[in-house]
Amino acid sequence: MPEGHILHRLARLHHDWYAGAPVRVSSPQGRFADGAAAVSGRVLTHADAWGKHLFHHYEGALTVHVHLGIYGAFTDSELPLGEPTGQVRMRMIGSGHGSDLRGPAACEVLTEGEVDTIEARLGPDPLRADADPEQAWARVSRSRSPIGGLLMDQSVIAGVGNVYRAEVLFRHGIHPERPGKNLSRAEFDAIWVDLVELMHVGMERGRMHVVRPEHDHGAPAYAKDRPRTYVYRRTGEPCRVCGTPVLHKVMGARNLFWCPVCQPT
Template sequence: MPEGHTVHRLARLHTRRFRNTPVRVSSPQGRFVAEAERLDGQVFARAEAWGKHLVHEYASGDMVHVHLGLYGKFSDVPAPMDPPVGQVRMRIESDTRGVDLRGPTACEYFTPADLDALVARLGPDPLRPDADPDRAFARIHRSKRALGSMLMDQKVIAGVGNVYRAEVLFRHGVHPMRPGTDVDEAVWQDMWDDIVELMAVGVRKGKIITIRPQDDHGPRGLRGRPRSYVYRRRGEPCRICGTTVLGEVMEGRNLFWCPTCQPD
């Protein structure tokens, strides 16, 4: 599932492609037809991201909410676009560019009230300038849930996924099973600042980079992925201390950590 930096990159891209431009909107797949007809010909105002949620806003006040989920993906091509291939839920096209959306978990018409309701149930997004880390810490510190679990809870912090969760915990020497009530506020502030910085790099570079330059050595990761400290490295030696990286499933998602660098 794309993490928050990917959705913020999409918001910036779509704003750059379509801002203040009348667009043609269609649903070749047929599952978004009525909404597309309402939007067709309208002026695209901007796109914004809240965590893993993307919202297209039109000058009329109409909105579209997209959640990519596990399989959703936008293509981006020059106009005129070729005939659609596959299950295209939504197509947006201007005179110069176009995007096709395939396989999203959600693609739905939204109103400003719908957006307010969505934002109200999300935790702070580290990539938004108005994000309040104290709001996340308040939820963390009053809970006995494992911090590794809460970092993936979008109601606690919006946009963090499995990679950032594993890597940030490692970078700060925090065991993923540490209860929220045992998390020190200063430690949380350091982690938050790190998440903000790492995700901002992800937006700029278009990929997750978490490993410090002095630790960045050895062969590339699987299929050329950027190297990581512990993510997807179960059974391999820790890059810092050589201890075998551990892994288990936490609430349906794979979790990785070093038992020496991240003690109980």
Template sequence: MPEGHTLPRLAAEHTRLLAGEHVRASSPQGRFAEGSRIIDGQAFELAEAWGKHLLHRYEGGTLVHIHLGLYGSFTTLPTPAEPPVGQVRMRLATGSHVIDLRGPTRCELMGQPRLAALLDRLGPDPLRRDAEPGLAWDRVSRSRVPIGALLMDQEVIAGVGNVYRAEVLFRQRIAPHRPGRDLDRRQWNALWSDLVTLMPVGVREGRMITVRPEHDHGAPPYAPGRPRTYVYRRAAEPCRICATTVKQEELRGRKLYWCPRCQR
């Protein structure tokens, strides 16, 4: 599933390519036929991201809500584009570009009441300037649930996925099984601050960079085939800091990675 930094990049790209354009909308697959009929010919205003949710806004207030889920993806092509291939849920076309959406969990028109209800359910997003980390702390500090699970709960924090979960807990030396209520406010503030630092790097670079240069052992950036993480997808490999074997297990249906020595 795309993590939080992916959606702001898509929002910025779609705003750059579509803002002010009267888009030609269609649903080759047919599952967004009514929605595409309504937005066809409307002027695209902007796209914005809230956690793992992407919002397309049109002049006049029409709103399209998109959640990519595990399999959703966008493809951008120059105009004229070939006829759509595969299960294209929504195609947006202008005089210069075509944007195809495939496989999302959600692609739907959404009114303001439903949008307000959705945003009310989401926790603060570390990528948004208006985020209120205290709201997440209120939930974390009262919970017996492991912090490794809380970080993946979009109602606690919006946008954090499996990679950032594993990496920020390692960077802060916090055991993923530790109950949320066992963290103190200083640890929470440091964890939140680290997310606010790391996630914009992913937005800017288009990839998640979590390893500090002093822990990279002199390897060139983005070496082919070499994980650019501390623990994520490095099960059974030595920890970059202490050489202890990195562990992996299932936590609430998702793979969890951690170093049992650095994250006691």
């Protein structure tokens, strides 16, 4: 599932391409036909993101809300787009660019109040200028739940997914099963600052760069054309720092990875 930096990157791209002018919106697949008709021809005022949610705000107080889920993806390019291929849920056409959306978990038109309802249930987003980490600390510091689960809870911190969760905990030597209430304020602050920095790098580069330069060598990344990770998807492989085999378990139906030496209990 795309993590928050991808949605912010899309929001910035779509704002640059479409904001301030009418956008033609259609649904070649047909599943978003009514929603597309409601906003097609309206001026897109701005695009933004909160966590893993993308919002296209149109004049008339209507917003297209997109959650990519596991399979969703945009294809963005200069015009002309050509005939739609595959199951295109939404097609956007501006003055010089176009975007096709396929396979999202959500693609819907919302009112301002409905957007507010979604945002109200999300935690602070490290990529937003208005993020208040005190909200996240208040939740973490009172919780007996493991920090590895809390970081994936979008109502605690919005936008963090499996990769950032595993990697930021490794970078700070914190075992993923440590209860949130057992983190010190200094440890939480360090995690938050690191997430802000790492996710901004991800947004700018379009890739998650999480390994420090002094460790960015040796075994290749878990997949072709991906930057190296410390522990994510490296089960049984030697830790890049201490050489201990990386461990794996399932937490909250998601795969979790950690080094038992660098992240002691």
